[in-house]
Amino acid sequence: MACSILDGGMGSPKLPPRRRSPETPAHANFDQLNEKIERQNLLIQTLLMLLIEKKLIEEQEFRDWVKYVDSLDGARDGKVREPGTPITCPSCRRQSPRTAVKCIYCDHPFEPDFLVRRAPEP
Numbered sequence: 001m002a003c004s005i006l007d008g009g010m011g012s013p014k015l016p017p018r019r020r021s022p023e024t025p026a027h028a029n030f031d032q033l034n035e036k037i038e039r040q041n042l043l044i045q046t047l048l049m050l051l052i053e054k055k056l057i058e059e060q061e062f063r064d065w066v067k068y069v070d071s072l073d074g075a076r077d078g079k080v081r082e083p084g085t086p087i088t089c090p091s092c093r094r095q096s097p098r099t100a101v102k103c104i105y106c107d108h109p110f111e112p113d114f115l116v117r118r119a120p121e122p
């Protein structure tokens with residue numbers, strides 16, 4: 001099994017070496033962000049390895065899905081950006097955040113683009 005699926009051509013950013021003692025509050029924030037990214041990488045890597053180890057997905061299938069999900073925001077750039085525009089509820093016409101899965105006012109369920117399940121393109 002590959003050591004790191006996340007770094008296998010997925011465009012993961014190279015992080016600079018961690019500082020021993022932050023020189024300024026900005027350095028401290030930077031170090032905290034690095035720590036957070038490293039923890040998230042650990043969790044994602046663990047999930048992927050578990051899914052592959054349990055034979056729930058195959059690595060190539062995962063890579064195909066990454067390409068597909070990457071394309072959902074209109075640009076295959078190794079990132080998924082949240083559109084800044086809120087969702088307008090088709091039921092009450094009020095606006096909820098783009099990440100909402102249902103209207104924050106009337107509970108009308110949304111089907112955001114990123115939750116629409118379609119087969120990945122070959």
Ligand SMILES: [Zn+2]
Nearest residue numbers: 089092103106
């Ligand atoms: Zn609503």
